[in-house]
Amino acid sequence: MTTQMEAAQGGVLTAALIQAAEREGMEPAVLRRSVAEGTVVILANNRRPHTVATAVGAGCQVKVNANFGTSPRRTHLREELHKLDLARRAGADTVMDLSTGGDLDEVRRAIIKASDLPVGTVPIYQAVVQTTGRGGDIPAMDPEEIFSVIEGQAEDGVDFITVHCGVTTRSLERLQRQGRVTDIVSRGGAFLAEWMLANQQENPLYEQFDRLLALARRYDLTLSLGDGLRPGSIADATDRAQVEELITLGELAAEAHRAGVQVMIEGPGHVPLDQVETNIVLEKELCNQAPFYVLGPIVTDVAPGYDHITSAIGGALAAYHGADFLCAVSPSEHLGLPTPAEVFEGVVAAKIAAHAADIARGDPRARQRDRKMSTYRKALDWQGQMQWALDPDKITAVHQERDLGGDVCSMCGEYCAMKVVRERLRSERA
Amino acid sequence: MTTQMEAAQGGVLTAALIQAAEREGMEPAVLRRSVAEGTVVILANNRRPHTVATAVGAGCQVKVNANFGTSPRRTHLREELHKLDLARRAGADTVMDLSTGGDLDEVRRAIIKASDLPVGTVPIYQAVVQTTGRGGDIPAMDPEEIFSVIEGQAEDGVDFITVHCGVTTRSLERLQRQGRVTDIVSRGGAFLAEWMLANQQENPLYEQFDRLLALARRYDLTLSLGDGLRPGSIADATDRAQVEELITLGELAAEAHRAGVQVMIEGPGHVPLDQVETNIVLEKELCNQAPFYVLGPIVTDVAPGYDHITSAIGGALAAYHGADFLCAVSPSEHLGLPTPAEVFEGVVAAKIAAHAADIARGDPRARQRDRKMSTYRKALDWQGQMQWALDPDKITAVHQERDLGGDVCSMCGEYCAMKVVRERLRSERA
Numbered sequence: 105m106t107t108q109m110e111a112a113q114g115g116v117l118t119a120a121l122i123q124a125a126e127r128e129g130m131e132p133a134v135l136r137r138s139v140a141e142g143t144v145v146i147l148a149n150n151r152r153p154h155t156v157a158t159a160v161g162a163g164c165q166v167k168v169n170a171n172f173g174t175s176p177r178r179t180h181l182r183e184e185l186h187k188l189d190l191a192r193r194a195g196a197d198t199v200m201d202l203s204t205g206g207d208l209d210e211v212r213r214a215i216i217k218a219s220d221l222p223v224g225t226v227p228i229y230q231a232v233v234q235t236t237g238r239g240g241d242i243p244a245m246d247p248e249e250i251f252s253v254i255e256g257q258a259e260d261g262v263d264f265i266t267v268h269c270g271v272t273t274r275s276l277e278r279l280q281r282q283g284r285v286t287d288i289v290s291r292g293g294a295f296l297a298e299w300m301l302a303n304q305q306e307n308p309l310y311e312q313f314d315r316l317l318a319l320a321r322r323y324d325l326t327l328s329l330g331d332g333l334r335p336g337s338i339a340d341a342t343d344r345a346q347v348e349e350l351i352t353l354g355e356l357a358a359e360a361h362r363a364g365v366q367v368m369i370e371g372p373g374h375v376p377l378d379q380v381e382t383n384i385v386l387e388k389e390l391c392n393q394a395p396f397y398v399l400g401p402i403v404t405d406v407a408p409g410y411d412h413i414t415s416a417i418g419g420a421l422a423a424y425h426g427a428d429f430l431c432a433v434s435p436s437e438h439l440g441l442p443t444p445a446e447v448f449e450g451v452v453a454a455k456i457a458a459h460a461a462d463i464a465r466g467d468p469r470a471r472q473r474d475r476k477m478s479t480y481r482k483a484l485d486w487q488g489q490m491q492w493a494l495d496p497d498k499i500t501a502v503h504q505e506r507d508l509g510g511d512v513c514s515m516c517g518e519y520c521a522m523k524v525v526r527e528r529l530r531s532e533r534a
Numbered sequence: 535m536t537t538q539m540e541a542a543q544g545g546v547l548t549a550a551l552i553q554a555a556e557r558e559g560m561e562p563a564v565l566r567r568s569v570a571e572g573t574v575v576i577l578a579n580n581r582r583p584h585t586v587a588t589a590v591g592a593g594c595q596v597k598v599n600a601n602f603g604t605s606p607r608r609t610h611l612r613e614e615l616h617k618l619d620l621a622r623r624a625g626a627d628t629v630m631d632l633s634t635g636g637d638l639d640e641v642r643r644a645i646i647k648a649s650d651l652p653v654g655t656v657p658i659y660q661a662v663v664q665t666t667g668r669g670g671d672i673p674a675m676d677p678e679e680i681f682s683v684i685e686g687q688a689e690d691g692v693d694f695i696t697v698h699c700g701v702t703t704r705s706l707e708r709l710q711r712q713g714r715v716t717d718i719v720s721r722g723g724a725f726l727a728e729w730m731l732a733n734q735q736e737n738p739l740y741e742q743f744d745r746l747l748a749l750a751r752r753y754d755l756t757l758s759l760g761d762g763l764r765p766g767s768i769a770d771a772t773d774r775a776q777v778e779e780l781i782t783l784g785e786l787a788a789e790a791h792r793a794g795v796q797v798m799i800e801g802p803g804h805v806p807l808d809q810v811e812t813n814i815v816l817e818k819e820l821c822n823q824a825p826f827y828v829l830g831p832i833v834t835d836v837a838p839g840y841d842h843i844t845s846a847i848g849g850a851l852a853a854y855h856g857a858d859f860l861c862a863v864s865p866s867e868h869l870g871l872p873t874p875a876e877v878f879e880g881v882v883a884a885k886i887a888a889h890a891a892d893i894a895r896g897d898p899r900a901r902q903r904d905r906k907m908s909t910y911r912k913a914l915d916w917q918g919q920m921q922w923a924l925d926p927d928k929i930t931a932v933h934q935e936r937d938l939g940g941d942v943c944s945m946c947g948e949y950c951a952m953k954v955v956r957e958r959l960r961s962e963r964a
Binding site: 175176177204205229232233236242279280285286287288289290291293294295297298301302336337338339340374376377378403404405406407408409410412413414416417420421424436437438439440441452453456457459460461463464465466471473474475477478479481482489492493494495498499501502503506515516517518519520521522524525526528529 | 605606607634635659662663666672709710715716717718719720721723724725727728731732766767768769770804806807808833834835836837838839840842843844846847850851854866867868869870871882883886887889890891893894895896901903904905907908909911912919922923924925928929931932933936945946947948949950951952954955956958959
C-alpha cells in the first residue's frame with residue numbers, strides 16, 4: 105500500500121493521518137473513513153516525510169493555498185522565498201510554485217526545502233517553458249516531456265499537482281459552440297488547447313490518464329484535476345463548456361479513486377453570487393464527492409486591484425456551501441505578478457473567508473476563537489485581542505501610527521459605547 | 535403634501551422622484567408606487583433642493599453610505615472634507631457625518647455645503663457632546679435638547695438621521711436577561727441606555743415618537759431607525775435582545791408609514807454567514823418591508839484591520855438576499871478613527887459588495903458592465919478596461935510600478951492564457 109487512500113482503505117492509521125486528525129480535532133478513525141472514501145485527501149508525497157500533514161475535504165477546516173512563483177520578467181528566487189515566508193505568516197495551509205521564469209528546478213527545490221507546508225505545482229508550465237526555451241512553439245511540445253516533468257517534480261517531493269485532464273477534444277468543441285466572452289483563461293488549459301488544436305490530437309493527460317495514475321500512486325502525489333475551461337468572466341459562468349469539463353473530471357475522479365489515487369477537483373473562477381451554491385452542489389454530485397479546490401470564485405469582473413476582496417466574498421460563500429480549499433487571490437490578480445505584500449494580503453483575505461465559513465459551518469473551535477476575541481474587545485484589552493486576531497501585527501501598526509491612549513481608541517475616544525454603559529449594565533445585573 | 539411618500543401616495547411625480555427613477559432605469563410610475571408603499575425612500579430634505587436624488591429600497595440598485603466625522607481627539611475639518619471627496623470618488627451614494635469633536639455645527643454645515651450627495655447624521659451624538667461640554671454627564675442630558683438638535687440639523691438640510699427609538703425599557707430588560715458577550719456596541723444605543731438606566735425613564739425617542747414624526751414630516755427627514763442593540767460579536771448575533779428591538783422598530787415603521795414619514799431600518803452588525811439571510815427575511819417581514827440599511831454585516835470578529843473585507847463578505851450576501859443599503863466599513867473599524875485612505879478603501883469594498891449583489895439580483899446594467907470589462911480584458915485593452923473598472927486609478931498605479939509591456943502583463947508575460955490560444959480559437963471558429 106503506497107497511498108494514504110489505500111492505507112485508509114486497508115484500515116491503517118498512518119502517522120500523517122493521525123497528525124492531520126489531531127490538527128482537525130477529529131477522531132483518526134473518522135478521518136480514515138473519509139480518506140478511504142476519497143472525500144478527504146492528505147497532501148503528503150511519500151518521498152517527503154517532513155511535511156505538516158494537511159487534510160483537505162469534507163468535515164475538515166477550510167484550507168487556504170497561496171500561489172506565487174517567478175515569471176519570465178521577474179525571476180528572483182529570494183523574492184519568491186520571501187513570498188513563501190509571508191504566506192506562512194498570513195496562515196496559508198499550502199503553497200503552489202507557479203514559476204515560469206529562471207531555473208525552474210532550482211526555484212522549486214528551494215521552495216520545497218524551505219517549506220514545511222505541502223507544496224503544489226502545475227507541471228505543464230515547466231514542459232512548455234522547456235519547449236519554448238529550446239526555441240520551439242507550444243505545439244512542438246512532446247507529450248513524453250509532460251510525463252517526465254511530472255515524474256521529476258514528484259521525485260523532488262511535490263505533494264500535489266494541477267493537471268488539466270478535462271480539456272478534451274469534446275470539451276473544446278463545446279467551448280467553440282458556446283461562444284464565450286473570455287474563452288480560456290487558465291494558463292495550463294490554454295497551453296493544452298493550443299497544442300491539441302494545432303496537432304489535432306487528444307489531450308495526452310486525458311488519453312494517458314492510466315499512466316498519470318500509476319505515477320501519482322507511486323509517490324502518493326495528489327492529483328488536482330484542473331479546470332482548464334473555468335469561466336474567466338461573470339458572463340461565462342456555469343456554461344456548457346465548464347459543466348462538460350466538470351463531468352469529465354468527475355469520471356476521472358472515479359477512476360482515480362478506483363486506483364487508490366488521491367484526487368481533488370479545481371473549480372472556478374468568475375461566478376456571480378447567485379451561482380456559487382450551484383457550482384458546489386454540481387462538483388460534489390458529479391465528482392464522487394471529491395474535495396473541491398476553488399480559485400476565488402470572483403464575484404465581479406470590474407475590480408482589478410481588489411481581487412483579494414472579490415474572491416474573499418465568493419470564497420466565503422463557496423466554503424460555506426461546502427468548498428474545501430480556497431486558493432488565495434492577490435489584489436493584483438488581473439494586473440500583474442503580485443508583490444510579496446500582495447501575496448500576504450491575498451492570503452489574509454482568503455483566511456478571513458475560510459474562517460467565516462468555518463464559523464457558519466458550526467466549527468466549535470472557530471466560534472470559540474471569535475468569542476475570545478470579542479471578550480477581550482469588550483474589556484478593551486488590546487493585548488488579549490492580539491492573541492486571537494488574524495493579523496496581530498496590524499493592530500500594533502495602526503495603534504502606533506494613531507493616537508491610542510489608555511483603554512479607549514481614537515474611533516470614539518471617551519464616547520466609547522463599550523465604556524459608556526459598562527458600569528451601568530454591570531450594576532443592573534448585580 | 536410635504537414628504538416624498540405623501541406626494542407618491544397622492545399620485546404626484548415629484549422632480550426628485552423623476553430624477554431618481556431615471557438613475558435607476560425605472561419607470562417613474564413604478565418607483566412612485568414603491569415610495570407610496572414605503573418599500574423605497576427618497577433621501578431628500580425638502581429644505582435642500584440641490585441634492586442628487588437617491589432612492590433606497592426594493593427594486594433599486596444597492597446603495598453605499600460612507601461614514602466619517604471628527605472625534606474628540608481629531609477635529610480637522612479639512613481632513614473630513616477630504617474624506618467626503620474620497621468617498622465620492624470611490625462611488626459612495628450617501629455620506630454620514632458622525633462627528634463628535636470640534637464645532638459640530640460648523641463641521642456639519644461645511645459637509646452639507648460641499649456634498650451633492652444626501653447627508654445623514656446621528657443627532658444624539660451632538661446632544662451628548664453638548665451636555666458633556668457643559669460639564670454634565672450623559673444622564674444629565676435634557677430630552678428637549680435631543681429634539682432641538684434634531685430640528686437644528688433638519689433645518690441645516692440633513693436628509694436622514696439615525697434615531698435609536700428601539701432601545702426601550704423592555705428591550706434593555708431582555709438585553710440583561712440575554713447575557714451578551716459584548717452588550718451594547720452602538721454609540722447612540724449606549725448613550726440612550728446609560729441615560730435610561732440612570733434616570734429610570736423610558737427612551738424619549740420612543741416615548742415621544744409622534745413628536746419625532748411631526749418633525750420628520752415637516753422637513754421630509756427620512757428616519758433611519760437605529761439598531762442600538764445590534765450584536766457586536768458573532769456570539770451575540772440574532773439574539774432575543776436584537777429581535778425584540780427589531781419588532782419595536784417594525785411597529786414604529788408602521789406608525790411612520792401611517793404618518794407619511796419615510797423610514798429605513800438599520801441592521802447588524804456582527805452576523806455569521808449562516809444567519810445573514812435570516813436577518814434580511816426578519817427585517818422585511820417584521821418592518822413593513824421598509825428598506826434595510828446594514829452596517830456590515832461583519833462575518834467574523836477576528837480580523838481588525840481588515841473589516842472592509844469582513845463586511846464586504848457579509849454585505850454582498852445581505853444585499854443579494856435583499857438588503858438595500860450598505861454602510862461602508864473601514865479597514866480600521868475596530869482599531870481607530872479611519873484615515874482618508876481608509877475611508878476610500880472601505881467604500882470601494884462596499885461598492886464591490888453592492889455591485890456583486892446587483893449582478894446576482896439580475897440587474898441588466900450591472901451584468902453589462904462586467905461583460906464590457908471582460909471584453910476589454912480579453913482584448914488585453916487596458917484603456918478599455920479603465921472605462922469600466924471600479925477604480926481605474928488603481929490600474930494605472932499598479933502598471934506604473936511594475937513592468938508592463940505591450941499587450942501582456944507581468945503576471946504571465948508571454949505565457950498569457952488569453953494570448954496563447956486566441957489566434958487558434960479564432961481560426962477554428964472561422
